[in-house]
Amino acid sequence: MFFLRENNTHPAFKEAARAMLPMATGIAAWGLMTGVAMVKSGMSVVEALAMTFLVYAGSSQLASIPLIVASAPLWVILATGFCVNLRFVVFSLHLRPYMMHMPRWRRMLNGYLTADMSYAMFTRRFPNPGTTPEQWREEEAFLSGNYFVTWTSWMASSVIGIVLGNLIPTSWGLGFAGVLCLVGILCSLANTPIRRVSALIAGAAAVAAYSLPLKLNIVVAILVAVAVSFWLEKHASSAEGQAA
């Protein structure tokens, strides 16, 4: 937590904040677009601000906006948000050994504030979890410095986007920047051949099954893509076995 003195006075806090600073412009651009997209979709300023400060997850916000506008059932919106957030579930498995020495409230607050960029920078800086209290303090201070910068730039730019949103005509289609942002995250996740195939199949399946109610096309897309990926995984490893 960046508001605790023991974290923000540690030298690792400054080191982490300085390392994250170059990313702040990218995060700010994304926040700005998310802010604009929320207002342009018809959410009130209060709702958009509440979403920014509570949800703090750009991709699930962007994915849920059209569902909120269409008044989809609550569980559908939450399930879609969780699907888009599945990458964080993978991150949390990786982060567990770094977190377990803390009390639960502290783990959960750190976890809540750790988004894509902080996770990536933190695990690159500390490839192995610390074992001594000094190492734990350094890790938490570093992580806090990372997400202090991401949180601040995200919040400030989102608020600016929410304020500016009302000044920009919807017909300009600036909301498409939100889709492009998801395209960027998608490409960053598609970092192995099977994952790229998985993305292509899921995209095609989601389009083909679009007429299903309750956004079930996304669930169909995940199921089909994961099934094909499993098959490819098995096929690739048995081909390797034959070659050897």
Next chain:
Amino acid sequence: MNTPGTELWTVLVIVGLAAVTVLSRCFFFIFDRPWALPAWAERALQYAPVAALAGVVAPEIVMQAGHLVPTWHDARLFAGPVGALLFYWRRNVLATIAGGMAVYLPLHLGLGW
């Protein structure tokens, strides 16, 4: 069941989505006891995140009002792939947004695509 447009409903959705953020970001370290998903579920987590995002994004680029876009005169069809290529070139989401919009806006506002 769902009362469209009421503010209370939207606030409920927002609080629910905040809970989803906490649940997903803390998923494996909420409980003290070590535990693991079944092996198939951990394998699925290798591919499900990218599939979920692709499932959300693809219709936003190639569909209009529930149908495939009937014409290639649609700015999104060009801006989306350009944004993806830019990511592989620059490894930067900002490049995807900026470059994609640089393709999208002239086509959309200039030519009305």
